[in-house]
Amino acid sequence: MQRGLFINGEEKPAKETYTLYHPHTEEKLADIAESSKDNMAEAISSADKAFKDMKALTSKQRADILFKAADRLTERQEEAAEIISKEASKPIKAARGEVNRTVQTLQFSGEEAKRLNGEYLSLDAAEGGAGRDAFTMNEPLGVIGAITPFNFPLNLTTHKVGPAVAAGNTVVIKPAEQTPLSSLFLADIFTEAGLPKGAIAVIPGDGPTLGEVMNQDERVKKISFTGSPEVGKLIKSQAGLKRVTLELGSNAAMYVDNSCVDDLDNIVQKAVTGAFAYNGQVCLSTQRIYVHEDLFDSFKQAFVEKTKNVTFGDPSEESTVVSSLINKKSQQRVLDWIKEAKANGADVLTGGESAGNGVLPTVLTNVGRDEKISCNEVFGPVVLINKVKDAQDAIDNMNDSRYGLNAGVFSNNLRQAMKMGHELEVGQVLINDVPTLRFDHMPYGGVKDSGYGREGVKYAIDEMTELKMISINYEG
Structure with missing residues (x-):
């Protein structure tokens, strides 16, 4: 089996590949795309162009896509569990548990897509503010870069993709080298659910090489990373003014x-x-x-x-x-x-x-x-x-x-x-x-070397949106 990279709504072959093996049996699972820097740049470009379509979707349309993705995953849950079990050497019962949690994460994301509400501000509370009303709204950032780990290759990826879609963003996924199949499967699920073409990309390959492109491209507005503290610190040092969420290590x-x-x-x-x-x-x-x-x-x-x-x-x-x-x-x-x-x-x-x-x-x-x-x-x-x-x-x-x-x-x-x-x-x-x-709906994140920022669907959405205020002077 040969698997490529997912760009602009379809899977494409790559010039170079690497071999993926089952960690327990050591059997060959697939030849996987060894994506290049150009591939990553192409994916970011495609996601940037698709952002206009994503931003134009109504809250209900985004929610419907997420609910459809949850339904489709439910229909294909055993297939998903077998993928996780093979590429991550996760016991099949635990893999099924991860799939069930992923369904919940998609459902929570769909629910939160309908709750992106701002608030009314009483500007007349300030001197000189009389005759003005104001309100806030949450607007999507744009392209979200998702760098994901091997241990929960479907659900932790969905914890980045689900909130991104709920907020109206597009997303480019750089999966862990050992577990790209789950991310490719997720891209298929979202495509079947009606996500606009180009709104999700999966670029397998070397982390440092592809991550550097993500960090340096100004069209990527936020990096969401789960992995080691050492890599997290490197990402934060390279990301500049990008928003960053880092879910790092622990010794609980x-x-x-x-x-x-x-x-x-x-x-x-x-x-x-x-x-x-x-x-x-x-x-x-x-x-x-x-x-x-x-x-x-x-x-x-x-x-x-x-x-x-x-x-x-x-x-x-x-x-x-x-x-x-x-x-x-x-x-x-x-x-x-x-x-x-x-x-x-x-x-x-x-x-x-x-x-x-x-x-x-x-x-x-x-x-x-x-x-x-x-x-x-x-x-x-x-x-x-x-x-x-x-x-x-x-x-x-x-x-x-x-x-x-x-x-x-x-x-x-x-x-x-x-x-x-x-x-x-x-x-x-x-x-x-x-x-x-x-x-999957609770706030989740650490202090010290365990991370920076919070996940959990509602809280991840907050970090994937920009707060905008609009005021109206109705007295002239």
């Missing part, structure tokens, strides 16, 4: 208080799911767990027992929970970090070994704050469980991080839970939930 932490003794088994199960969902290759993956000393031994024992029941296998198998990592380089990095932590005194309670092209679900304890496995983003099926003496000790440990995306707090003490909600240095605090939680 959670705390379990001693007031949760009666619900411990349920919390453990949630934490195991949060730690190992999609091989830990989730920005919100539960990576650091801090447990009150009164519950530590019980929590640790139950967590290890449940982890041993997590199935490693082929992503196409219904029973598989953890599979191969996205590439062998990631596998080796995770194993090296585990080995380094162990050499420095950490205890490996289960796992810590390779399997296929992945890593078995791994639980560590007694991990020092300075270990890579603690202070960096593992992006693999690894979690640490450390003992703390109280909530303040947990806050100190949880905040001792360059990242700040999500945090989870389990406590039946309302005052304590709210104190942690205020003091934790993250974008979202989930009380009585694991940090590996996101609903």
Whole structure:
């Protein structure tokens, strides 16, 4: 199979290609377009020309396109799940879950397309403002550049495309090199739903090469990027006066208080799911767990027992929970970090070994704050469980991080839970939930090295529009 680039409403072949392999089975999936700088420039030009048509659509027309895209994706959901599972080595159940979330993201986008309302301003509140009315409106920016990651290749791309379309923008997608098929599939879905020709483009290929073109082209009005902090900082430095949203890394932490003794088994199960969902290759993956000393031994024992029941296998198998990592380089990095932590005194309670092209679900304890496995983003099926003496000790440990995306707090003490909600240095605090939680309409973004700006459909639309005010002097 050979797949090209999607420009001006159709897929076109490229002069150069690269081979896409299944991360688990290593079978060849397709020859993918290795797009050039000229291809990216052509896509931006096409999207810029299509912006006039997009801006002219009514709110209802944009909403109808998004709702039709949601319906079409629902009809083709198993096809979409199989694409995700193969190119990203995502267990098929998790892939189906991603498709379902994508349908919701499209539906939320359609709903928000009808809610782009401004407000009335009383200009006579200012001296000299009598006899004037004013109102605001949200206008689309133009071409949105979307640079997307491999781990949620359909839904995270839709989190950029859906709000862009809802607001009346056009969008050019640069998908992760390992997962271009999902973006090409999404372009097909939107085309079938009636999106104007040229309003969406997919340009696969080398990130630094194509991203530089996006950053430098003045017709691109905003860059929305999900990926590593290092690349995010580079994009921000290159983007100039463009708007930028950066969804970056995390090493999400959670705390379990001693007031949760009666619900411990349920919390453990949630934490195991949060730690190992999609091989830990989730920005919100539960990576650091801090447990009150009164519950530590019980929590640790139950967590290890449940982890041993997590199935490693082929992503196409219904029973598989953890599979191969996205590439062998990631596998080796995770194993090296585990080995380094162990050499420095950490205890490996289960796992810590390779399997296929992945890593078995791994639980560590007694991990020092300075270990890579603690202070960096593992992006693999690894979690640490450390003992703390109280909530303040947990806050100190949880905040001792360059990242700040999500945090989870389990406590039946309302005052304590709210104190942690205020003091934790993250974008979202989930009380009585694991940090590996996101609903597609909630605000989502981080502080520190976890990012800049917010996603979540309504909030992404705000960042993809320009606020304009119009006033009327009715007294002359």
